Amino acid sequence: xxxxxxLRFSIGERVLHAKxxxxxxxxxxxxxxxxxxxxxxxxxxxxxxxxxxxxxVRDVIFLExxxxxxxxxxxxxxxVPQDARLFPHLSVRENVxxxxxxxxxxxxxxxxxxxxxxxxxxxxxxxxRQRVAIARALAARPKLLLLDEPLSALDRPSxxxxxxxxxxxxxxxxxxxxxxxxxxxxxxxxxxxxYALDETGTLAKR
Amino acid sequence: xxxxxxxxxLSLLVASLGAILGLPIAIAVGHRLVRTRGVMRVALxxxxxxxxxxxxxxxxxxxxxxxxxxGLLGPVLExxxxxxxxSTTGAVIAGLVVGLPLYIVAARRAFEEVDPAxxxxxxxxxxxxxxxxxxxxxxxxxxGLAAGAVLAFGRALGEFGATVxxxxxxxxxxxxxxxxxxxxxxxxxxxxxxxxxxLVSVGLSVLALALHELLASARSR
Numbered sequence: 001x002x003x004x005x006x007l008r009f010s011i012g013e014r015v016l017h018a019k020x021x022x023x024x025x026x027x028x029x030x031x032x033x034x035x036x037x038x039x040x041x042x043x044x045x046x047x048x049x050x051x052x053x054x055x056x057v058r059d060v061i062f063l064e065x066x067x068x069x070x071x072x073x074x075x076x077x078x079x080v081p082q083d084a085r086l087f088p089h090l091s092v093r094e095n096v097x098x099x100x101x102x103x104x105x106x107x108x109x110x111x112x113x114x115x116x117x118x119x120x121x122x123x124x125x126x127x128x129r130q131r132v133a134i135a136r137a138l139a140a141r142p143k144l145l146l147l148d149e150p151l152s153a154l155d156r157p158s159x160x161x162x163x164x165x166x167x168x169x170x171x172x173x174x175x176x177x178x179x180x181x182x183x184x185x186x187x188x189x190x191x192x193x194x195y196a197l198d199e200t201g202t203l204a205k206r
Numbered sequence: 207x208x209x210x211x212x213x214x215x216l217s218l219l220v221a222s223l224g225a226i227l228g229l230p231i232a233i234a235v236g237h238r239l240v241r242t243r244g245v246m247r248v249a250l251x252x253x254x255x256x257x258x259x260x261x262x263x264x265x266x267x268x269x270x271x272x273x274x275x276x277g278l279l280g281p282v283l284e285x286x287x288x289x290x291x292x293s294t295t296g297a298v299i300a301g302l303v304v305g306l307p308l309y310i311v312a313a314r315r316a317f318e319e320v321d322p323a324x325x326x327x328x329x330x331x332x333x334x335x336x337x338x339x340x341x342x343x344x345x346x347x348x349x350g351l352a353a354g355a356v357l358a359f360g361r362a363l364g365e366f367g368a369t370v371x372x373x374x375x376x377x378x379x380x381x382x383x384x385x386x387x388x389x390x391x392x393x394x395x396x397x398x399x400x401x402x403x404x405l406v407s408v409g410l411s412v413l414a415l416a417l418h419e420l421l422a423s424a425r426s427r
Contacts, residue, residue, distance in 0.1 A: 047326040072329045079330040085323045089345045099331035140331050 002176055003027065003144075007053040007063075008201075009043050011036050016201030018043070026170075026177040028191035030206075035197050037180040038082060041146045044178060045079060046072035057144055057176065078142030078175065080150040084133035086121035092132050093117040099140035107135045110165045126153035131162065138169045145170060147179045151186050163189040209399050212378055213386035214406050220294070220382055221362035224302035225355040228309050232354055236313025237339070257368075258307035266300055266371030273299065273372070296373030297380040301362030309358040316350020317343060353421040360414035363407070383407045 004021040016036050020027075029037050042048040044055060046068065055063040062070040086095050092113055096104050108114050111131045121129055130153050137145060150166070151159045163186065170177055179190050187194060195203040235254055242250060257265045272278050273290045283290070290296040320343050328338045366384040373380040375389065387403045390396035 042326070045326070045330050047329060073332050073334055075330070076332075077330040079327055081323055081327055085321065085327050087324060087328070087342060098328070099333075136331070146330075 001056070002058055003056075003178070005044065005053065005055040007040075007043050007051055007055060009039065009048055009051040011039050014199060016040075016199075018197070018201040018203055020195065020203050022193055024193040025175075026179070026191045027193045027195060028179040028181060028187040029195055029197050029203070030181065030187065031197035033182075035199055036201065037197055038148055040197065040201075041079075041148055041178065041180060044144075045077055045146055046070075046075055076140070076143040078137030078140050078145045080130075080133045080137045080145070080147045082148045082152075084121070084126075084129035084153075086124075086129055086132055086136070088121050090120075091117065092119050092121070092124070095121070095132055096135045096139050098136055101139070101141045104135065104139045107138055107169070110169075111135045111162070127155070127158060130154060134162065134166060138166075138173070141173055142175050143173070145175050145177045147177060147181075147190070149181055149183075150179070152181075152183070156185075159183075159186065160189070166190065209386070209390070210402055210406070213381050213383045213403060214410075216294070216297070216378070216380075217363055217382040217384075217407075217410070220297045220301045220365075221305075221359045223298045224305050224362040225309075225359040227298070228302050228306055228358050229351070229355060231306060232309035232313040232358070233344070233351065235310050236315075236354075237317050237343070239310070239314045240317045254310050255307045257304050262300075262304055262365065262367030263371055265304060266368030269299065269303060269368065269372045290372060292374045292376050292379060294373075294379050297369050297382060300368040300372045301365045301382075302358075304365050304368050305358030305361040308361055309354045312354025312357055313347070313351055316347035316354070319350065320346045349421055349424055353418050356414050356418040356421065360411055360418070363410055363414065383410075 001021050002023050002025055006019045008015065008017050010016065018040055029040060031037055039048060043051045046062065051063065052066045053063065054061070060070065062068070062075060087098065090098065096108060096113070108117065111134060113131060113135060116124065116128060121132070124132065130150060134150060151162055154162060167190065177190060179187065181187050194206040196206055197203055235250070239247060239251060270277060273283065274280055275284065275291060288295065290299065324342055325338050328342050329335070333341065364384060365382070366388070369380060369382065369385060375381055375385050381389065383403050383406060387400050387407070390400040390403065
């Protein structure tokens with residue numbers, strides 16, 4: 001199995017039980033707004049409190065019961081959060097290099113960031129911020145890419161370009177993808193298996 | 207002239223040292239308050255904010271009971287050569303303690319304003335809690351901390367009651383502007399000195415508050 005989890009967590013009063021076991025490298029989670037897709041990503045990332053169950057990535061156990069075997073900072077995650085969440089006090093260059101493990105020139109040029117390197121996030125458009133967030137995540141050479149609406153602020157042609165960059169980098173890194181998206185085209189471009197999440201946490205394969 | 211310059215310089219020294227020495231305390235307690243919940247938060251918060259509600263004379267008296275020669279920690283401080291009574295050290299401690307609540311409240315607000323999602327992302331990118339604190343939270347809170355430092359500085363400038371009780375009124379050592387104003391008013395013909403010192407005090411306070419306002423508005427932009 002590339003990714004397997006059986007997790008219980010809560011959103012306010014609502015308890016979710018999410019279970020999945022797959023050998024696909026790229027999965028997408030779809031579902032209504034507010035159902036808990038982002039929270040599920042946070043549970044997998046390890047940043048959500050009160051999660052229990054099991055979680056393993058490529059047979060490495062991250063979580064067992066309530067015992068965190070691999071803490072968040074050692075999970076080799078490349079997280080592209082909704083709204084990019086760039087570090088506002090760092091330049092584009094510093095954001096991309098934040099967790100870089102080696103040179104990042106190929107990423108900044110593939111993502112068309114070269115002329116933005118000295119800017120701060122506050123001076124970027126929504127689409128530019130998303131491209132920086134993607135570069136920052138890929139620069140960490142992750143083994144698991146958590147993509148939360150990663151292309152939502154981009155126009156259609158840029159989305160297709162960026163999806164191609166993401167896919168070629170993912171392949172090079174041998175990373176798994178867990179994508180959350182509302183966009184059918186993004187899901188088709190970035191995922192092989194699609195799961196619909198409902199309010200109880202049940203994941204139904206489409 | 208010494209009647210004017212020495213208290214003014216001493217006030218600046220006492221208030222500056224209070225702001226500098228208070229910084230690590232404000233950072234540590236302010237950051238802790240953001241992460242603490244429930245009863246612990248109420249307890250910690252009430253304890254650190256106490257000097258804000260207490261009459262400064264009472265704060266000074268409690269500090270004397272703790273740090274004075276015959277105080278709880280007196281036997282520890284004396285062999286180390288640390289004297290609180292009638293010393294500038296005592297004036298600095300009094301100024302620091304009365305300024306701390308404002309400092310801590312400002313620090314707590316500054317840390318609360320840091321987007322928790324940034325902390326999560328930094329952690330997911332391999333940073334430990336301590337690294338995230340140093341690289342993300344502290345730099346993002348710096349304007350709020352600076353605003354807190356200015357407030358604490360301003361509060362220490364005006365400190366009277368705790369200073370008199372803890373450190374006494376000694377010209378050149380503990381006689382800051384407020385104490386010098388009181389001393390000048392207590393002797394015949396001292397009104398002129400008192401008025402000049404009062405004007406200096408107003409000037410310094412206005413400067414500190416203007417700086418605080420500038421920092422606060424720069425932060426909200």
